[in-house]
Amino acid sequence: MALWDELTGQPDAIQVVEAAVAASRSAVGDSAMTHSWLITGPPGSGRSNLAFAFAAALMSNGSPESDTATLRQVNARTHPDLGVLSSEKVIIPIADVRELVSSSYFSPSVGRYRVMIIEDADRMREQASTVLLKALEEPPPRTVWILCAPSEADLIPTIRSRVRTVRLRVPDVAEVAALIERRDGVDAATAAVAAREAQSHIGMAHRLATNSEARDRRRRTIEVALGIHSVSDAVQGAATLLELARQDAEAITLERDAEERDSAMRSLGIEPGGTVPPALRAQLRALDDDQKRRATRSLRDGIDRIMVDLLSLYRDILLAQLGVPGEPINLSILEQVDAAASRSSAVDTLATMDAIATARRRIEGNVSPVLALEAMLVTATRKVHHP
Numbered sequence: 001m002a003l004w005d006e007l008t009g010q011p012d013a014i015q016v017v018e019a020a021v022a023a024s025r026s027a028v029g030d031s032a033m034t035h036s037w038l039i040t041g042p043p044g045s046g047r048s049n050l051a052f053a054f055a056a057a058l059m060s061n062g063s064p065e066s067d068t069a070t071l072r073q074v075n076a077r078t079h080p081d082l083g084v085l086s087s088e089k090v091i092i093p094i095a096d097v098r099e100l101v102s103s104s105y106f107s108p109s110v111g112r113y114r115v116m117i118i119e120d121a122d123r124m125r126e127q128a129s130t131v132l133l134k135a136l137e138e139p140p141p142r143t144v145w146i147l148c149a150p151s152e153a154d155l156i157p158t159i160r161s162r163v164r165t166v167r168l169r170v171p172d173v174a175e176v177a178a179l180i181e182r183r184d185g186v187d188a189a190t191a192a193v194a195a196r197e198a199q200s201h202i203g204m205a206h207r208l209a210t211n212s213e214a215r216d217r218r219r220r221t222i223e224v225a226l227g228i229h230s231v232s233d234a235v236q237g238a239a240t241l242l243e244l245a246r247q248d249a250e251a252i253t254l255e256r257d258a259e260e261r262d263s264a265m266r267s268l269g270i271e272p273g274g275t276v277p278p279a280l281r282a283q284l285r286a287l288d289d290d291q292k293r294r295a296t297r298s299l300r301d302g303i304d305r306i307m308v309d310l311l312s313l314y315r316d317i318l319l320a321q322l323g324v325p326g327e328p329i330n331l332s333i334l335e336q337v338d339a340a341a342s343r344s345s346a347v348d349t350l351a352t353m354d355a356i357a358t359a360r361r362r363i364e365g366n367v368s369p370v371l372a373l374e375a376m377l378v379t380a381t382r383k384v385h386h387p
Helices: 011-024 047-059 064-075 094-103 126-137 173-184 188-197 202-210 212-226 231-267 278-322 331-342 346-364 369-382
Strands: 036-040 082-085 114-118 143-149 164-167
Touching: 011 047, 011 164, 036 047, 047 064, 047 114, 047 143, 082 094, 094 114, 094 126, 173 188, 173 202, 188 202, 188 331, 202 212, 212 231, 212 278, 212 331, 231 278, 231 369, 278 331, 278 346, 278 369, 346 369
Parallel strands: 036 143, 036 164, 082 114, 114 143
Antiparallel strands: none
8 A cells, every 4th residue: 555545636645745855864964854734625625635734644664564554554543643623513713732742752653753743623613723833833843733724824824824734636537547546446437427426536426426315415416506597496406406405414424423333332331222320321321412513514615515416517508509529527418508508698607607606605504504505506596597
């Protein structure tokens, strides 16, 4: 298992971190290595994959056997010198940042470095960022921080000034398709469709290629949008889209929640189906609370995925209206795209895309998702000239 196998289309970024790893193993000081890093890139570009591969390389001794064993531990989040803070909640709590910062001062136990990773560091509020800043200003000599965020602008300036940034690009559809075909064992045609409809988002391409229910939910999303002809259609469509988002979120969280609860029960010495002693109920309640917060985040993510799919549809419609050559994202429904393009103008389609962007902002601002979706789809009905 090579360290960089899970990355695709990022040769420049890999070159930067490989140079840092080489410098970290050199007896001579080298500016290629620093103790605070920021990996930026759009969703699905592989920020977390690069962060964990980088961590494994820093903690490995450099032999192929050590690389494989260390990466396996890192991917399982079981390496004793790895600290990870992920954004399963809507906002990363300051208490979680404090806990990670405290553990960053421990010396490495088996590896050459102790590596602390914060995924989606843009979800830290200012107070939590200030706690992290103190650790970045004076890190222990054998601790490396790796932050992940969509862009540098998502972090406070004082943190940006203390990290070295590695920027990822959006990989090509062909590159993502090749990765999915090789890694997930799917046929080339399925991998190509999944990569294109996922718009090169590696995680979503994996789901579409390997999960028929995820493909069905995406297809249904597009059908709902194309079937909106009236205000009543818009209201019903909003409810349908919200239900599709719930199904998508549940598909991701339910299995993981059950595994977490079973693991917690075993760690507490409780047999499956056994009674939970009163003294241990608080710990399981805390787990339940965490899972509820994660479900809220997953639902928001599910709604946002629907918005991205809708934008891909209207993007294809707009290009058809403008006569711009190129392969559409939704190639499998090209006839429906052309038919929808003939019923409205490019100005109308742009207004619909603006309505989708507005709905995304409203939902992010805690407006009721169903109301935001209804307003979005009502706008779309007003921009379509039906025969």
